Amino acid sequence: MTLTHTASLDQGKPKFSELLAQPEVRQRWEKVRKYFFLRESTYDMSNRCNLRCDGCYYYEGEKQFAVENSSVEAWRQLMRDEKKRGITYVVLAGAEPSLVPERLEVCFQEIPLGSIATNGLKKIPESVGYKIHISVWGNDETSFRVRKAKDLLIKQIDNYRNDPRAVFVYTFTRNNIDEVREVAGGLVAEDCRLTFNVFSSPVGYAGPLRHDEESLKRVQAAMMALLEHYPQNVLFSAYNAMAHTHKSSLHDLYTCLYPRQNRSQDLGLGRSFRQYRADLNWDRSAACCVPDTDCADCRHYASGSAVVTARLFRHAQESATFKSWLDYVDTYLAVWVMGYPKGENLCAEPVSPPGT
Amino acid sequence: MPKRDEIEGIIERVTQVIIFELKLEDVTVETFNPDMDLIDELGIDSMDLATVALVLQDEYKIVIDEDDYPKLKTIRLIAEYVEEKMAARS
Numbered sequence: 001m002t003l004t005h006t007a008s009l010d011q012g013k014p015k016f017s018e019l020l021a022q023p024e025v026r027q028r029w030e031k032v033r034k035y036f037f038l039r040e041s042t043y044d045m046s047n048r049c050n051l052r053c054d055g056c057y058y059y060e061g062e063k064q065f066a067v068e069n070s071s072v073e074a075w076r077q078l079m080r081d082e083k084k085r086g087i088t089y090v091v092l093a094g095a096e097p098s099l100v101p102e103r104l105e106v107c108f109q110e111i112p113l114g115s116i117a118t119n120g121l122k123k124i125p126e127s128v129g130y131k132i133h134i135s136v137w138g139n140d141e142t143s144f145r146v147r148k149a150k151d152l153l154i155k156q157i158d159n160y161r162n163d164p165r166a167v168f169v170y171t172f173t174r175n176n177i178d179e180v181r182e183v184a185g186g187l188v189a190e191d192c193r194l195t196f197n198v199f200s201s202p203v204g205y206a207g208p209l210r211h212d213e214e215s216l217k218r219v220q221a222a223m224m225a226l227l228e229h230y231p232q233n234v235l236f237s238a239y240n241a242m243a244h245t246h247k248s249s250l251h252d253l254y255t256c257l258y259p260r261q262n263r264s265q266d267l268g269l270g271r272s273f274r275q276y277r278a279d280l281n282w283d284r285s286a287a288c289c290v291p292d293t294d295c296a297d298c299r300h301y302a303s304g305s306a307v308v309t310a311r312l313f314r315h316a317q318e319s320a321t322f323k324s325w326l327d328y329v330d331t332y333l334a335v336w337v338m339g340y341p342k343g344e345n346l347c348a349e350p351v352s353p354p355g356t
Numbered sequence: 357m358p359k360r361d362e363i364e365g366i367i368e369r370v371t372q373v374i375i376f377e378l379k380l381e382d383v384t385v386e387t388f389n390p391d392m393d394l395i396d397e398l399g400i401d402s403m404d405l406a407t408v409a410l411v412l413q414d415e416y417k418i419v420i421d422e423d424d425y426p427k428l429k430t431i432r433l434i435a436e437y438v439e440e441k442m443a444a445r446s
Contacts, residue, residue, distance in 0.1 A: 016413065016414050033403075036401070036403035036407070039401065086399060266426030267401065267402045267405070271395075272401075312403060313422045314422070
């Protein structure tokens with residue numbers, strides 16, 4: 001079920017210029033629009049990992065069988081070709097990028113804006129100036145059970161304490177909601193930054209991590225409490241909480257724009273986004289931010305960062321919705337772009353997504 | 357059929373909006389080719405188009421549907437689209 005979005009000439013709706021009339025809104029708009037040039041693609045850097053986690057997306061579907069291209073020069077050429085076709089931002093992911101630091105270096109030399117998704121077990125050299133997203137799936141007891149990794153959070157913090165690149169990404173599953181306060185407290189005590197992700201089932205997964213309506217409500221309450229409690233360290237907003245814990249998936253709420261769900265190649269993600277496997281090939285029919293996710297259950301922070309952000313038009317219809325969208329974009333940039341400072345949220349209460 | 361002068365006026369205004377909103381520095385209203393492909397040749401993308409569309413909506417009191425963005429490839433096509441919407445409204 002996809003919601004429909006139609007605009008009308010409703011005389012009660014404010015003009016765009018009226019939405020921008022408030023100085024703090026105008027200021028935030030000018031701040032975020034400087035980054036409208038970002039155009040992303042994602043890259044599996046290797047087919048190896050130093051962990052085996054339950055529910056890992058990399059080891060679902062075909063991409064795990066890609067034969068790794070280990071030629072640094074081939075990676076350099078790929079990045080140069082990507083730049084030529086307009087890619088300005090890279091997301092380096094599967095399976096575990098920290099195992100191939102020389103490839104990360106090459107990517108950074110060619111395209112200087114990007115991020116790396118890592119489990120944080122092995123430190124990425126400081127010469128790679130991308131944002132680093134360190135995945136956290138619960139406290140150390142849960143990490144040991146789900147990821148077979150002992151003292152994982154301690155090691156992650158040791159590697160990335162005081163590192164301006166680092167953002168810890170706590171993925172809420174159905175089973176780790178109550179642990180987040182303890183984990184967040186530990187991270188904040190070390191002055192780490194964190195944001196939130198919501199477990200989104202791989203295709204065919206019906207296991208214990210999958211959310212239901214009740215668990216999503218609990219997740220939203222936990223997110224809001226932590227946002228209020230640690231506003232300096234939690235990179236999030238009320239609208240992020242709403243969008244990612246809604247009973248409808250991101251695809252149903254916003255209509256996903258990644259090629260896997262979007263046949264149009266005229267504009268935006270449908271035109272420019274590619275998801276390269278470790279052999280440097282890509283498949284348009286499978287290309288999205290986290291391939292092999294069940295779209296009907298997708299609440300990925302990475303997906304929202306592109307899909308919610310791209311829906312400027314739908315959010316620019318009403319003051320609270322527009323402010324919420326600005327908060328969302330501000331959060332996305334703070335999480336994904338080096339040197340971008342998170343501003344104070346403009347909207348403290350979660351508003352409903354347009355059309356719901 | 358819209359009057360030629362009317363379309364030319366909209367083309368001029370759309371050009372001004374694009375130059376101002378997208379902060380283009382190397383082009384003027386006089387030198388901007390209204391038939392240039394904004395996506396392929398200028399490299400503007402969906403967020404830029406959304407911004408321009410919101411400003412034009414205000415100015416011409418029309419609604420520019422999100423799904424129509426891919427049609428708005430050149431300044432002339434945008435102007436014709438705006439003119440059609442205005443005609444449909446009256």
